[in-house]
Amino acid sequence: MARLVLWHCVDARSFRPLWALEELGLEYEIRILPFPPRVFQKSFLDENPLGTIPLLVDGATRMTESAAIPHYLAMAYGEGRFTIAPDHPEYGAYLNWLLHGEATLTFPQTIFLRYGSLEPPERRQPVVADDYKRWFLARLRLAEATLSDGRDHLVGATFTMAEISVAYAIMLACQLGMEPDLPPNVLAWFKGLSRRPAFLAAKAVQQRAAA
Ligand SMILES: N[C@@H](CCC(=O)N[C@@H](CS)C(=O)NCC(=O)O)C(=O)O
Numbered sequence: 001m002a003r004l005v006l007w008h009c010v011d012a013r014s015f016r017p018l019w020a021l022e023e024l025g026l027e028y029e030i031r032i033l034p035f036p037p038r039v040f041q042k043s044f045l046d047e048n049p050l051g052t053i054p055l056l057v058d059g060a061t062r063m064t065e066s067a068a069i070p071h072y073l074a075m076a077y078g079e080g081r082f083t084i085a086p087d088h089p090e091y092g093a094y095l096n097w098l099l100h101g102e103a104t105l106t107f108p109q110t111i112f113l114r115y116g117s118l119e120p121p122e123r124r125q126p127v128v129a130d131d132y133k134r135w136f137l138a139r140l141r142l143a144e145a146t147l148s149d150g151r152d153h154l155v156g157a158t159f160t161m162a163e164i165s166v167a168y169a170i171m172l173a174c175q176l177g178m179e180p181d182l183p184p185n186v187l188a189w190f191k192g193l194s195r196r197p198a199f200l201a202a203k204a205v206q207q208r209a210a211a
Contacts, residue, residue, distance in 0.1 A: 004028040004073075007047065007055040009035040010206050011175060013066040013106065014054030016168045018206060020070030020161060022198035024078040032209045066168070067102040070161035082161045093155045094162050100142070101165025108136040109172055136173070137181055147185035152192075159196070167193045 006021065008014040008030055021028050034040035038051030048055045048064055056063045058076070063069050074083045084094035109132070116129030143166060146154055155162055170190040173182060182190075193199060 002027045002029040005057040016066040017069040019202040022201040030209045067165040097162035105169035108132040144183040
């Protein structure tokens with residue numbers, strides 16, 4: 001049995017750690033759940049009382065934050081590959097992007113998703129959904145400005161786990177029908193990342209596991 005176990009729902013935030021596992025070429029077991037697990041697989045609450053995914057289990061370590069797991073995997077098993085070290089001038093920027101992807105970008109998307117479509121029709125709030133869509137798009141200003149000076153990467157000279165964090169929010173935006181609203185540099189950057197072999201491998205793994 002693999003040491004690393006990832007509980008995952010197709011294309012949900014747990015895609016961040018799945019993509020990171022593939023980038024690092026690690027062995028892992030994937031356990032696919034129906035979405036949302038707290039409704040359709042209540043036994044998962046025994047594993048994670050929050051009922052949310054991802055859940056990464058690594059022995060006694062159990063992690064539930066999708067932006068933290070890629071960094072953890074790189075530090076614990078990847079000799080720091082795809083991270084930026086504390087003595088590097090862009091270490092602070094790296095950490096900032098790592099958290100920005102989830103805390104600033106994905107958070108408003110989930111309000112949009114919930115009140116725009118996941119709730120039963122009588123509980124939907126079109127005004128709230130629209131406001132949080134605008135909030136999300138406005139928060140892309142920082143990434144767009146960063147990428148607009150011809151940089152290939154948000155931080156550092158090469159691909160990092162921070163890009164997985166932010167790129168997931170762009171992937172979700174495309175799935176939520178926001179692709180036409182995305183700023184051009186962010187969209188082009190994401191399209192480039194989505195051609196990475198590990199991104200494509202993660203997509204294939206989840207499809208096979210779900211089937
Ligand atoms: N901040 C956490 C949020 C985890 C989270 O809310 N995951 C969503 C899926 S994208 C979930 O499990 N939702 C199901 C639910 O809330 O019941 C992370 O980044 O992993």
